[in-house]
Amino acid sequence: MLLVYVPAFRSYLNLRKTFGEVRRELDRxxxxxxxxxxxxxxxxxxxxxxxxxxxxxxxxELTSALPAVAGDAETPSSKAIRRVDDRLLEAGxxxxxxxxxxxxxxxxxxxxxxxxIRDEELLPLVDAPLAGQDAxxxxxxxxxxxxxxxxxxxxxxxxxxxxxxxVAETIAAAAFLQHTQRMTAExxxxxxxxxxxxxxxxxxxxxxxxxxxxHAHLAGADFPLPIRERVREIGESYRELxxxxxxxxxxxxxxxxxxxxxxxxxxxxxxxxxxxxxxxxAFDAYRDSLAASARSVARRIDLAGYVLGFFAxxxxxxxxxxxxxxxxxxxxxxxxxxxxxxxxxxGDLSEQVQIQSADxxxxxxxxxxxxxxxxxxxxxxxxxxxxxxxxxxxxxxVAHEIRNPLGVxxxxxxxxxxxxxxxxxxxxxxxxxIEDEINRANRIIVELxxxxxxxxxxIESFDLQDAFYKALALVEMPESVHLExxxxxxxxxxxxxxxxxxxxxxxxxxxxxxxxxxxxxxxxACRRDGDEIHAVVLDTGVGIAEENLDKVFExxxxxxxxxxGLGLPLSQRYAQLNGGRIECESRAGEGxxxxxxxxxxxDEPSDATGKNSLAVQESRGPATARMNHPPAHKx
Amino acid sequence: MKQAGDLIRVLVVDDDExxxxxxxxxxxxxxxxxxxxxxxxxxxxxVRRHPPDCILMDVRMPGIDGVEAFREIKRLSSASFVIxxxxxxASHLVEEAWxxxxxxxxxxxxxxxxxxxxxxxxxxGNPVLFIGRRNPKT
Numbered sequence: 117m118l119l120v121y122v123p124a125f126r127s128y129l130n131l132r133k134t135f136g137e138v139r140r141e142l143d144r145x146x147x148x149x150x151x152x153x154x155x156x157x158x159x160x161x162x163x164x165x166x167x168x169x170x171x172x173x174x175x176x177e178l179t180s181a182l183p184a185v186a187g188d189a190e191t192p193s194s195k196a197i198r199r200v201d202d203r204l205l206e207a208g209x210x211x212x213x214x215x216x217x218x219x220x221x222x223x224x225x226x227x228x229x230x231x232x233i234r235d236e237e238l239l240p241l242v243d244a245p246l247a248g249q250d251a252x253x254x255x256x257x258x259x260x261x262x263x264x265x266x267x268x269x270x271x272x273x274x275x276x277x278x279x280x281x282x283v284a285e286t287i288a289a290a291a292f293l294q295h296t297q298r299m300t301a302e303x304x305x306x307x308x309x310x311x312x313x314x315x316x317x318x319x320x321x322x323x324x325x326x327x328x329x330x331h332a333h334l335a336g337a338d339f340p341l342p343i344r345e346r347v348r349e350i351g352e353s354y355r356e357l358x359x360x361x362x363x364x365x366x367x368x369x370x371x372x373x374x375x376x377x378x379x380x381x382x383x384x385x386x387x388x389x390x391x392x393x394x395x396x397x398a399f400d401a402y403r404d405s406l407a408a409s410a411r412s413v414a415r416r417i418d419l420a421g422y423v424l425g426f427f428a429x430x431x432x433x434x435x436x437x438x439x440x441x442x443x444x445x446x447x448x449x450x451x452x453x454x455x456x457x458x459x460x461x462x463g464d465l466s467e468q469v470q471i472q473s474a475d476x477x478x479x480x481x482x483x484x485x486x487x488x489x490x491x492x493x494x495x496x497x498x499x500x501x502x503x504x505x506x507x508x509x510x511x512x513x514v515a516h517e518i519r520n521p522l523g524v525x526x527x528x529x530x531x532x533x534x535x536x537x538x539x540x541x542x543x544x545x546x547x548x549x550i551e552d553e554i555n556r557a558n559r560i561i562v563e564l565x566x567x568x569x570x571x572x573x574x575i576e577s578f579d580l581q582d583a584f585y586k587a588l589a590l591v592e593m594p595e596s597v598h599l600e601x602x603x604x605x606x607x608x609x610x611x612x613x614x615x616x617x618x619x620x621x622x623x624x625x626x627x628x629x630x631x632x633x634x635x636x637x638x639x640x641a642c643r644r645d646g647d648e649i650h651a652v653v654l655d656t657g658v659g660i661a662e663e664n665l666d667k668v669f670e671x672x673x674x675x676x677x678x679x680x681g682l683g684l685p686l687s688q689r690y691a692q693l694n695g696g697r698i699e700c701e702s703r704a705g706e707g708x709x710x711x712x713x714x715x716x717x718x719d720e721p722s723d724a725t726g727k728n729s730l731a732v733q734e735s736r737g738p739a740t741a742r743m744n745h746p747p748a749h750k751x
Numbered sequence: 752m753k754q755a756g757d758l759i760r761v762l763v764v765d766d767d768e769x770x771x772x773x774x775x776x777x778x779x780x781x782x783x784x785x786x787x788x789x790x791x792x793x794x795x796x797x798v799r800r801h802p803p804d805c806i807l808m809d810v811r812m813p814g815i816d817g818v819e820a821f822r823e824i825k826r827l828s829s830a831s832f833v834i835x836x837x838x839x840x841a842s843h844l845v846e847e848a849w850x851x852x853x854x855x856x857x858x859x860x861x862x863x864x865x866x867x868x869x870x871x872x873x874x875x876g877n878p879v880l881f882i883g884r885r886n887p888k889t
Contacts, residue, residue, distance in 0.1 A: 519838035520767045523860035527773030530863040535780050558860055565839075 128417075128424055135417055139410055142283065146403055149290045151197055152238045153396055155204055156297035159231045160304060162208050164385065166215035166223040167308045200237045204230055224309055231301065242294065275413050282409045285333040286402045289347050292330045293395050295323040296354050300384050303357075307376035316376075320358055327351050343405050346398040357383050422487035423510055456484065518561055522554050529554075552592075563682040573613035573693050577717065580608045580617070580651055581642050587621035596635025603642050608649050610714045612694040617712075620687040620698070624653040624710045627683065631657030631708060644716060651712040660702040668700060687712075758784035759874040762803035764794040764820070765836065766812045770859075774807060777863055783870070791815030795823045802828040805873045807866065810837040810844045810856070818847045825851075832873045836861060 207230035214223035302319040305311030331351075334344060360379050529547050538544055581603045593599065610617070628638050636656035643650055660668060669688045670681075684698070691698045695715050702708035761783045763774045771787050778785045786803060788794040792815050794808060806824070810817040817835055824831050835848045838859040848856055855869055 517838070519859045520770060523836075523838070524767065524769035524773050526860040527770070527777060527863055531773060531777050531780065534777065554860060 125424055128421055132417060132421070135414065139414075142406075142410075146286075146290070146406075148197065148238070148241045149294070150396070150399060150403070151201075152234075152242050153290075153293060153297060153399055155200065155234055155238070156294070156301060157393060157396065158204070158208070159227060159234065160297070160300050160384075162211060163224060163227050163301075163304050163308070166211050166220055166227065167304075196237045196241060200234055203233055228305070228309060275409075275416055279406075279409050279413050281333070282406050285330070286406045288326070288330040288333055289402050290399055292323065292326040292347065293350070293399055295319065295326045296350060296395060299323045299354065299357070300380075303376055303380050303384060307373055307380050310373075313372075323354060324358065327354070343398070343401045346394065346401055350394055350398060353383060418486065418490075422484075422490075423514060425484055426487065452481075456488070519558065522558055522561075526551065526554050560682075563686055567682050567686055573616060573690075575611050575694075576614055577609050577611050578614050580610050580649055580714070582607075583614060583617045584621055584640055584642060584651065587618045587625055590618070590622040591625045591629065593629065593638075594635065597629055597632055598635075598637050599640070600637065601640040603640075604644070608642050608644060609717055610649050611717050612696075612714055613690075616690040616694060617714075620690050620712055621651060621653070623683045623687045624698075624712065627710070628653050628655035628657065628708070631655050631659070633657075636707070647716045647718075649714050649716050651714075652709060653711075654707065654709045656707040659704045659706045659708055660700070661704040665700060665702065669698070758782070759805070759870075760784045760786065760801070760803040761870060762786045762788065762794065762797055762806045762808075764788045764791070764806065764808035764812075764817065766790060766809065770809070770836075774866075777867070778807075778870070781867055783874075791817060791820030794820045795827070798824045798827050798831065802831070804832070805854075805870050806831060806833045807870070808833055808835055810835050810848055811839070816844060818844050818851055821848070821851050821853070834866065834869055834873070 207226055211223040211227045211230075214220075214226065299316075299319040299322075302311065302316040306313060306316045330347065357379065360375075360383070529551050532538065532547060538547070584601075584603075588599075625638070625640075632638070632655055638656075639652075639654040641650070641652040641654070643652075668684050670685060688698050691712060691714075696713050699711040699713060700708065701711075759782075761778050763771050763778065763785060764787070765771050765774070766789055768789065771789065775785045775787055786797055786801065788797050791812050794806070795815070797803070798806075806821075808817045808820065812820075815823075817833075821831075821833050821835075824833070832854050835845070835853045835856045836859055837845055837848075837856060839845075845856055854873060857866060857869075
C-alpha cells in the first residue's frame with residue numbers, strides 16, 4: 117500500500133505546493149504588468165496635461181499605484197517597483213508645477229526622462245518569463261496522473277492544459293496592451309517633443325505583431341467572448357492609427373508632426389484620459405477570467421486530495437489494523453479520522469477532526485476537514501442520487517487502484533509464511549489478522565465496485581437451502597455465536613442468479629454476526645409462504661432503533677463499527693433484480709430479523725408448507741438442528 | 752526442450768514494483784528462476800532475449816498493456832503461456848486477454864497458492880487443462 121500511496125500522496129502535496137507557487141508567481145507577474153500599464157497611462161496623461169495644457173481635463177491623479185502583492189515581500193522586483201513608483205510620483209508633481217509656471221518644455225523633458233527610467237526598470241520585469249513555472253505544473257500533473265486513476269475522472273490534466281493556454285493568452289493580451297501604450301507614448305513623443313520617426317515606426321510594428329500573436333490564441337482556448345471583444349476593439353482603434361500613421365511617411369517632417377498631433381487628439385486622447393480606461397479595463401477582465409480558471413484547477417486538485425486522503429485512510433485503518441504494526445502516533449489520529457469518517461458516513465457533517473501536526477497526517481486531517489465542509493455545502497445543492505453517481509465513479513477508479521497494494525501485502529504475508537518457518541503463535545496470529553483485514557478491505561472494494569456497476573443476473577434454478585450453506589462457508593463464525601437452522605425437508609427451488617443470492621445471504625449472515633459482538637443465537641430458516649419463498653436470518657443482537665429501520669437500505673448508512681454501508685443497499689438491489697425484496701423487523705436491544713423474499717417458480721404446486729407463516733422462533737422444534745461451526749475460511 | 756535440472760523460468764511483468772518484488776521472492780522461494788519486467792515493452796524485450804517458460808503479467812499497464820504485449824510475445828515465441836493478473840475483472844482488456852488465449856486470468860489480490868499451482872501445471876506441460884475455462888466472476 118505504501119508503495120503506491122506514499123508517492124501518490126507526496127506527489128499530490130508537491131502538486132499543491134507547486135500550484136500555489138505558480139499562482140503566486142503569476143499574480144506577481146500580472147501585478148507588475150498592471151503596474152506598468154497604469155504607469156504608462158499616467159505618463160501619457162501627464163504629458164497631455166503639461167503639453168496641451170487643456171484645463172477642461174482634470175489633472176491626472178497623483179497617488180501611489182503600488183500593487184498590493186508586489187509590495188508585500190522584499191523581492192528585487194518589488195524594490196524596483198517601489199523605486200519607480202516614488203520617482204514617477206515625484207516627476208509628475210514637479211512637471212505639473214513647472215507647467216503651472218509656464219515652463220511646459222522643461223516639464224515635458226522631465227516627464228520624458230522619468231518615462232525612460234520607467235522603461236529601464238519595469239520592462240525587464242514585464243518581459244521576464246514565468247520561470248517555466250507553468251511547464252513545471254504540467255509536469256507535476258503528469259507525474260501524479262501516472263499514479264492515480266482518478267485523473268481521467270477529475271480531468272486534472274485537461275484543466276491544467278486549459279489553464280496554461282489561458283495564461284498564454286492573457287500574457288499575449290497584456291503584451292499587446294503594453295505595446296499599444298508604448299505606441300501612444302511614441303506618437304506623443306513624435307508629435308510634441310521632436311522624437312525620432314523610426315521609434316514610432318518600431319512601436320507600431322511591435323504593436324501590430326503582438327496583436328497578431330494575441331489573435332493566434334483565439335482559435336485555441338475558450339475565454340469568454342466579451343473579454344476578447346474588448347481587446348479586439350482596442351486593436352481596431354489602433355489599426356486605424358496604423359493606417360493614418362502610414363500616411364505620415366509621405367509628408368515633410370513638419371507637417372507629419374502636426375498630423376501626428378491631430379491623430380493623437382482624435383484617436384488616442386480618449387483612450388489615455390479615461391480612468392481606468394479601456395486598456396486597463398481589458399487587462400483586468402482578462403485577469404479575472406484567468407483567476408477563475410485557476411480556481412477551477414485548484415478545486416480539482418483539492419478534490420483529488422480528498423479522494424486520495426479518504427481512501428488512504430480507509431486502507432490504512434483497515435489493512436494496518438493490527439496492533440503489532442501500529443505505532444501510537446498513527447493510532448490516535450487515524451482513530452479520530454476514522455470516527456469522523458464514520459460520522460460522515462452516517463450523514464453527520466458537523467464534526468471536524470482536531471489533528472495538529474505538520475506531517476502528512478496533519479495535511480490529511482486538514483483535507484478531511486475541508487472535504488467535510490465542502491460535502492455539507494454540496495449536500496444542500498445535490499440530491500442523494502447525484503452524489504451516489506459521483507461516488508460510484510470515484511469508487512470504480514480508486515477501489516481498483518487499492519487492490520494492487522492489498523495484493524502486495526497479501527503476497528508478503530504468503531512469502532513470510534513460506535520462508536520464515538514461524539512457530540510463535542502470536543506472530544502467526546498477527547499475520548492472520550493482517551490477512552483477514554486485507555480480505556475485509558477487498559470485500560469493501562468489491563461492494564464499492566458492485567455498487568458502481570450496473571449488475572445483470574444469470575437466472576438458473578437452484579435450491580435456496582444450498583445457497584444458504586454456500587453463504588455460511590463464506591462467513592467467519594465466532595465460537596460465541598450458536599447457529600440453528602430450520603430448513604424444509606425437500607429442496608426449495610428458486611429461479612434466480614445463484615451468485616447474487618449467495619452474496620445476499622452471506623451479507624445478511626455477516627451483519628447478524630456483527631450485531632452480536634458478545635455472542636448469541638443465529639437462526640436460519642427457509643420456507644415457502646404462498647407463492648413466495650422466504651430465507652430468514654434472525655439474530656439476538658443489538659437490534660436496530662425504530663427510527664433507523666427505514667434507513668438500513670439507504671446507501672452509506674451504517675451503525676456498525678466496520679463497513680461503509682453498502683452491503684444492505686446492494687443486497688436489496690440484487691434481491692429486486694431477481695424479482696424479490698428484503699424485509700427487516702427489529703427493535704433496539706431485541707435482535708433483528710432479515711427476510712429475503714423471492715417469487716416461487718410458477719410450475720411448482722403450492723404445498724402444505726404454504727400455510728406456514730409462523731414466526732421462525734415458534735417453528736418446528738424437532739427439525740431445528742445444531743450445526744458445527746465451520747472453521748474460519750482462510751486461504 | 753527442458754533438460755532435467757534446468758530451472759523453470761518465469762517472467763513477472765507488472766508496473767507495480769511491490770507486486771513484482773513480492774512475486775519474485777515467492778517464486779524464487781518456490782524454486783523457480785525468475786525474470787522481471789516493469790512494462791509491456793520491457794516484457795517483449797525480455798522474451799526476445801531469453802524466452803521464459805511461463806509469464807505472469809498484469810493486464811493493465813501504462814504504455815503497452817498486457818494484452819498488447821501478449822500479442823507481440825506470441826509472434827516471438829510460439830510456446831508462450833501467459834497468466835494474466837488484474838485488479839479489475841470487469842474491464843474489456845480482460846475479455847481480450849481471454850480471447851488471445853490466456854492460460855488463466857487471476858484477480859488481485861492474488862491467491863499465491865493458486866498462482867503457484869497454475870505455474871506448476873504450465874511448467875509440467877499441461878496448460879491445456881486450463882484453456883477454455885470460464886471467466887471467473889470476481
